[in-house]
Amino acid sequence: MTAVNMQALLDELQHMTEAVLSNLLNLGEEEFEQFADQRQRIVEQMQSYQPSLTENDKQKxxxxxxxxxxxxxxxxxLKDEAGQxxxxxxxxxxxQHAYQQAYSVDSLFIDHRK
Known part of the structure; x- marks a missing residue:
């Protein structure tokens, strides 16, 4: 029974990874965040099966x-683009802040171009 559950988790993880890879350039930050959350959930479920991993499971x-x-x-x-x-x-x-200052009515603002 545990081998079946482990295989199902591995298959789900592999399917998710392949889906992300096939659509890599079109995914946004939110999709990557969802992928990371789902992947973490699967990895946590796999922890209980760790002692019974076969060599095929490890290779997968x-x-x-x-x-x-x-x-x-x-x-x-994506992180670099967001930072820029x-x-x-x-x-x-x-x-914009320099031009939006509240000045008194009888004052002058002179903008010197460089």
Whole structure:
């Protein structure tokens, strides 16, 4: 009975990983987060079967894990893009803030272009 459950978990994990790999460039941050959460849930369920792992199970796990570097690279690209967007947004906010200051009615604002 435990071998059947372990195989079902491994098959689900492999199917999820293949689905992510096939749609890697179209996935957003939320989909990667869902994938990581589902994967964590499966790994936690597999912990109870660890003592009864066969060599075939271990090889299947190694095969699944061999795809991690590709998935992680894509996740890092998304993280870097988000970081660049945040920096750009911060610079825009600083520039806009200079023009949105509340000045008194009889004052002047002179913008010197560089």
């Amino acid at each position: 796990i190694r095969d699944i894990l061999s795809n991690d570097s590709i998935i992680l690279q894509r996740m890092h690209v 967007w945040m920096e750009k947004r911060g610079a825009i906010r600083i520039q």
